[in-house]
Amino acid sequence: MEKTIVRQVVLEAIxxxxxxxxxxxxxxxxxxxxxxxxxxxxxxxxxxxxxGMLPLKKDRFEQVxxxxxxxxxxxxxxxxxxxxxxxxxxxxxxxxxxxxxxxRGYPMQLWKRVSLMIQSIVCLDEKxxxxxxxxxxxxxxxxxxxxxxxxxxxVWKAAVYxxxxxxxxxxxxxxxxxxxxxxxxxxxxxxFPQLSERLGTDLLSLQLEFVIAWRRxxxxxxxxxxxxxxxxxxxxxxxxxxxxxxxxLLKQGYTVPQIAERRRLKKSTMEDHLVEIxxxxxxxxxxxxxxxxxxxxxxxxxxxxQTFSLKRIKQELTQEMDYFxxxxxxxxxxxxx
Amino acid sequence: xxxxxxxxxxxxxxxxxxQRQIVESVLAGHDTVAILPTGGGKxxxxxxxxxxxxAGLTVIVSPLLSLIEDQIxxxxxxxxxxxxxxxxxxxxxxxxxxxxxxxxxxxxxxxxEQLAAPQIQQRLAEIKINLFVVDEAHCIxxxxxxxxxxxxxxxxxxxxxxxxxxxxLTATATAQVEQDxxxxxALTQAKRIRHSVNRPEIQLxxxxxxxxxxxxxxxxRLETVNRPCVIYTTTRKEAxxxxxxxxxxxxxxxxxxxxDRQLIQQQFLHDEIDCLVxxxxxxxxxxxxxxxxxxxxxxxxxxxxxxxEIGRAGRDGQPSTAVLLYxxxxxxxxxxxxxxxxxxxxxxxxxxxxxxxxESFEAIEQRLHLxxxxxxxxxxxxxxTEGKTKSQIIEWQEERKKIRLRELMQMINYIQxxxxxxxxILEHFDERPxxxxxxxxxxxxxxxxxxxxxxxFAQLDWKNRLEEVFFSSRPSV
Numbered sequence: 001m002e003k004t005i006v007r008q009v010v011l012e013a014i015x016x017x018x019x020x021x022x023x024x025x026x027x028x029x030x031x032x033x034x035x036x037x038x039x040x041x042x043x044x045x046x047x048x049x050x051x052g053m054l055p056l057k058k059d060r061f062e063q064v065x066x067x068x069x070x071x072x073x074x075x076x077x078x079x080x081x082x083x084x085x086x087x088x089x090x091x092x093x094x095x096x097x098x099x100x101x102x103x104r105g106y107p108m109q110l111w112k113r114v115s116l117m118i119q120s121i122v123c124l125d126e127k128x129x130x131x132x133x134x135x136x137x138x139x140x141x142x143x144x145x146x147x148x149x150x151x152x153x154x155v156w157k158a159a160v161y162x163x164x165x166x167x168x169x170x171x172x173x174x175x176x177x178x179x180x181x182x183x184x185x186x187x188x189x190x191x192f193p194q195l196s197e198r199l200g201t202d203l204l205s206l207q208l209e210f211v212i213a214w215r216r217x218x219x220x221x222x223x224x225x226x227x228x229x230x231x232x233x234x235x236x237x238x239x240x241x242x243x244x245x246x247x248x249l250l251k252q253g254y255t256v257p258q259i260a261e262r263r264r265l266k267k268s269t270m271e272d273h274l275v276e277i278x279x280x281x282x283x284x285x286x287x288x289x290x291x292x293x294x295x296x297x298x299x300x301x302x303x304x305x306q307t308f309s310l311k312r313i314k315q316e317l318t319q320e321m322d323y324f325x326x327x328x329x330x331x332x333x334x335x336x337x
Numbered sequence: 338x339x340x341x342x343x344x345x346x347x348x349x350x351x352x353x354x355x356q357r358q359i360v361e362s363v364l365a366g367h368d369t370v371a372i373l374p375t376g377g378g379k380x381x382x383x384x385x386x387x388x389x390x391x392a393g394l395t396v397i398v399s400p401l402l403s404l405i406e407d408q409i410x411x412x413x414x415x416x417x418x419x420x421x422x423x424x425x426x427x428x429x430x431x432x433x434x435x436x437x438x439x440x441x442x443x444x445x446x447x448x449x450e451q452l453a454a455p456q457i458q459q460r461l462a463e464i465k466i467n468l469f470v471v472d473e474a475h476c477i478x479x480x481x482x483x484x485x486x487x488x489x490x491x492x493x494x495x496x497x498x499x500x501x502x503x504x505x506l507t508a509t510a511t512a513q514v515e516q517d518x519x520x521x522x523a524l525t526q527a528k529r530i531r532h533s534v535n536r537p538e539i540q541l542x543x544x545x546x547x548x549x550x551x552x553x554x555x556x557x558r559l560e561t562v563n564r565p566c567v568i569y570t571t572t573r574k575e576a577x578x579x580x581x582x583x584x585x586x587x588x589x590x591x592x593x594x595x596x597d598r599q600l601i602q603q604q605f606l607h608d609e610i611d612c613l614v615x616x617x618x619x620x621x622x623x624x625x626x627x628x629x630x631x632x633x634x635x636x637x638x639x640x641x642x643x644x645x646e647i648g649r650a651g652r653d654g655q656p657s658t659a660v661l662l663y664x665x666x667x668x669x670x671x672x673x674x675x676x677x678x679x680x681x682x683x684x685x686x687x688x689x690x691x692x693x694x695x696e697s698f699e700a701i702e703q704r705l706h707l708x709x710x711x712x713x714x715x716x717x718x719x720x721x722t723e724g725k726t727k728s729q730i731i732e733w734q735e736e737r738k739k740i741r742l743r744e745l746m747q748m749i750n751y752i753q754x755x756x757x758x759x760x761x762i763l764e765h766f767d768e769r770p771x772x773x774x775x776x777x778x779x780x781x782x783x784x785x786x787x788x789x790x791x792x793x794f795a796q797l798d799w800k801n802r803l804e805e806v807f808f809s810s811r812p813s814v
Contacts, residue, residue, distance in 0.1 A: 122807055129414070131603045135595045137426065161807045168799060176799040185806035188604045191597035193577075194587055198794060 001071040005095060005205035009054060010064050011086060012094045014074055016045045019081045020309045026080060027061055030054040032101070034240050036272035040327065042101075043279045043334055044308040048238070051101035053211065056204075099208070100215040103236045107215050110231035112139045115183060117146065117230060118160060122185035125153040133184045146230070156226070163225045170220045174199075175213035182210065243276040250277065256288075271324045278331035286332055290325050298329040342388045343381070347415065353378045355532040359504070360385050363468060368503045368524035370474070372510050372531045374648060379506050380408060383470040387443050393467035394439060396501070397446045400473050400485055402426065405446045407624075412444065419443035423451040436460045449487035458497055466501040471522060474505035475641070478517035484737075486719055492523040508648065509534055509641040512767045534644060534766045538651040539659050540784070541758040541777040543751075548664040552582060555634060555662060559583065562658050563629035563786040564611035569646055571635045571670055572616065579614045579634060584792055586612040589619045620646060626653035629786075632660045638671045639744040640751060640765050656775060656784070663752045668745060675741045679734045680717040688717060689727040755779060 001007070013026060021041060028038040032052020042051040056064070068074045073086030100107045116134040120143055123130040132140060150156045168176040177199075182189045190198070196206040221228050237244060249259045260270045278284045286295065301316045302308065308330060310323050339360060343349050352360075355373055359382040362369045373379050387395050399405050405422050412420045419442050421435045439445070439460060451457055471477070476485040495503060505518050519527050546554045559566070568583070570576045573590040580588035587610050589601045604610045606625055613619065617637070631650045637643045643661070651657030680688075684707070691701045698718055701707070707714050720730050747765065754761050758777035760770035776782045 118806070131599050131606070133596060133599050133603070135599060157807060161803065165800075165803060168803070173799065177797050177802075180799040180802040180806065181797065183803070183806045184600065184603065186809065187802065187805045188607055188609050189600050189806075190604075191587065191593065191600045193580075193593070193597065194601075197581070198797060 001067065003089065004202055005208050006054070006064060006202070007068060008089075008091075009050060009096045009099070009208060011068060011073055011089060012096045013047055013050055014068075014080045015082050015087065015090055016047055017041075017080060018045065018307065019079055020307060021045070022079055023061075023065060023076065027056075027058070030056060030061070036275060039238075039240070039276055039279065040331070044330060047096070048102035049099045050096040052105065053096075053099040053101040054208070060204075095208075095212065098212045098215055100211065102238065104238060106231065106234050106236040107211065107218060109139075109234050110218070110228075111214055112136060113143060113146075113230045114227055115189075116140065116143045118157075119184045120147055121150065121153050121157055125157060126186060128186065130184070133189065159226055163221060163227050164217075167217050167220045171213060171216055174209075175216060178206075178210045178213045179217055238280045239276050243273040246270070246273040247277045247281060271327075275324070275327045275331050278328050279335065284332060286328060289328050290321075294319055294321055294325065295329050298326055299333055302330065302333065338389065339385070342385055346388055346417075347381060347385065349381070352381075355530060356381055358530050362528045362530065363502060363504050364389060366502050367528045368522075368526070369528045369530060370505045370515060370518055370524065372507055372515070372529075372534075374508055374532060374534050374536060374644075379472070379508075380411070382506065383468060383504055384412070384444065386468060390467050392440075393465040394442055394461075395444050395468045395470060396461065396466055396498075397444060397470040397472060398449055398452055398491060399446055400449065400476050400488070402448065404472070405448070409446060411624075417443065420446070422446040423457065424448045425450070432457075439464050449485065449491065452494055453487060453490055458494060462498055466498055469495055469498065469501040469503045471503065471505045471518075473507060474518045474522070475507040475510050475514050477521040478510075478514040486716070489521065492521050495522060509644050509766065511765065533763070533768055535759065535763060535768070535771060536648060536651065537771075537773050538654055539647060539657045540775040540782075541647075541762075542658065542660045542783060543663060543758065543778060544660060545663045545752070548666060551634070551662055551664055552579075555579070555583070555632070558632065558660055558662075559612075559790070560788070561785040562632070562660065563788045564790070565605070565608065565625070565628050566612045566630040566632065567619070567628055567649060568612065568614045568632045568634055569637070570614060570616060571637075571674075575634065576614045576616055583612055583614065584790060585610065586614050589613055589615040591616065591618040617642070617646065620649050624652070625649070627655070628652070628657065629655070630658045630660070632662065634662055635667055635670065636661060636663060636748055636752065638675065638741070638748065640747055640762060641744075643748065643751075644762065658783075658786070661752065668749055671745055671748075672742070675738060675745070678713055678716075678741075679738060680713045680730075682731065684714070685717060685727060685730055688721065689730075692721060 010026075010030075013029070017026065025037070025041055028035065029041055029047055029051060030053070032038075032055065038051075042048045065074070065076065065080075068086070069076055071085075073083060073089055075081040075083055112134045116132060116139060119130055119133050124147070134140065134143075164179075168179065171179075178195070181195060192203055192207055192210070196203045199206065201209065218228065239247065246259055246263065246265075249262070250256075254262070256270065256274070259265070260267070265273070274289070278286065297317060297319060298313060298321070301313050305312060305316070307313065310326050313326055314321070314323065339357065340351075343352065355371070356378055359369060359371045359373075363383070363386045371379075371382060373382070383395060383397065387393075397408075399408070402424055405424060409420055409422055421442055421444075423432055423435060423445065425448065427435070435442075435445075436457065447457075471488075471491060474488075477488040477491065478484065495501065503522055503524055505522055505524070507514075507518070510518065515529065518524075544554055544558065555568075568579060568586070570579060573592050576588045576590050580586045587601050587604065589598065589605075593601070601610075601613070602619075605613050608627075628650045631647045633643070633646070637646060647659035650659060684705070687705055688701055688707075691704065692698075696704075702709055709715070717730065720733070725733070751758065751761055757770065757780050759773070759780075763770050774782055775784055
């Protein structure tokens, strides 16, 4: 079977799940479902980078799994299982680590702004008519405001051209092609189907390749570049907004019961928030929730069994702990490792 | 006076057929039904009067978001800022903002759904409306090919806005539809201005073949017609397939990502691609003058739709061609699509039953696994909300289906008819036949082109491309 990028990325994700998660869990992860369980899966299993980056339709997702199974690379039982043949297909480094899902949509949001800024400024400067390449009204509004602050269009244009030109020289030919042929200005960009035909790749793989290329491009741009400055205000918090609010209150010194009362949160929701905070916050008062001995034991068990399966950990525990406490420990463990 | 505005504001040297008459009629305060062919310059007819009247708002009801956006873009391009829209896309705050400043606007575009909202009507009732424009007015008629339930309420709403002068516009309307427009909008002593639906610059060709030979026939036909060329298909899949077999073609349909849709449209408008394979999602509001050929790989459901789609050819008045491919059995897909637009008897039965027991629509949707966005279900829900009974709904649906099938039959008659095709169409719209050159394949007066089709693509070269995007637009793909 041909190794497309989509198959490769899905296979990599399955291998990271260590035979401990179902197809449903993987589906939600790829979709970027902002539920406590999915966020936690992404965090524990090193899949932040692919979180929300492969929003396949259900039937297409099923099809990919079916193909992988048919090739003998995975097995589908209650959980998704890697076979030896599947493991042999894995390369290194993993492609999925370049997808940028940990930035929660920041790269594509920035792409929308950059591509519309370039198109608008180039076309306004040449006084040619154009159809805005982005239709998202938030992006259009933002760009409209931004253009007013550009003093000298031709200067802006030349500077951004220089930045791109230098950055693209540090990428592969193919990556540079993907980016330049998506841009519009005096020439119009190609659609993904057109590019996929020209480059001979399936549509979805090509879209992923584009994301990877753009992400690499952002990485080689100088920090003070004009292009990166267009994204300064894009929110890329990993926490859900609701957990973020809880975190703010916690930092102001409110206790957990006070916050739950004030925000009218159920116990389970509150716990989800705390796990999220434990995963993403730089500091966390873990002693409020778990005793040192409990913490140590969970760490020992996970290291010994090499697992994030809550059920298996709980079975091995000699002390009484609930799932919430185990989740909190695991969340902090990953932060520290 | 009128010419002066036409020149100063719209930068046109002269009126086109029918435009002046319509503007004069509206300025004199007559309710007006205007039937102008696609590409006949409809927008001037309602945008111009505003500059010759004392302050007041021009309200335009339009059924399609893309049409509204396109119009607004064109208005802003000529430097007019006093224009706004109320559609499903605006946030509550944005709408509030627009409604607060209604008296500063020259044009307000609305979807019929928005106009149906009481609070919007209330605000509109408080200000002076110079002109109430109904675009695509054929949507009001059950006999029209695009009946829209929300259009049925427009007459009532107009009365609530103290009956401003009304201009109803459409590209195609039979006498029956024209009657429905007048009645539906409650027009008084309406002036009817009718411009022929005939598009003399377009020659009409029908090519009949076997289903298995269609691709071959298409390929051969493409060797005798000029580009830019639009090829219409019925389904998205078919559009993708045809695009892959026609050299230098790209496809466009509503399933593309929004960014991809914009890219393809812009490429086509800028002549960067010269063959577009698309579903009916393409075209509304796309203003490209030099389309030389429109080919239908499969037929549309009605003659009205056909005229609208081939009307995208030859807007610059230069010789153009419309080709319709037909293979026996093509109508079955259209029949299937007609059926799919209405709820099945089983649904009607089940939904009315559960409604009878007092269940909410949400509960019923869950129980029966109904997709709330399915147009057939939405139609049914709408009718039940209006208080129609089961038998009324079934009867109405049967009637509608009959009309649709009759329309489809007319389309087939057009294909199978042995005499002048132009005469057939004109007769359909109650017009007299004409005699002209480059008429149709049945008259035998068609001309062939010798198109130059580029083959193969230039090498992909990112450095060159980057420069072209930013600095030069040398013609290369």
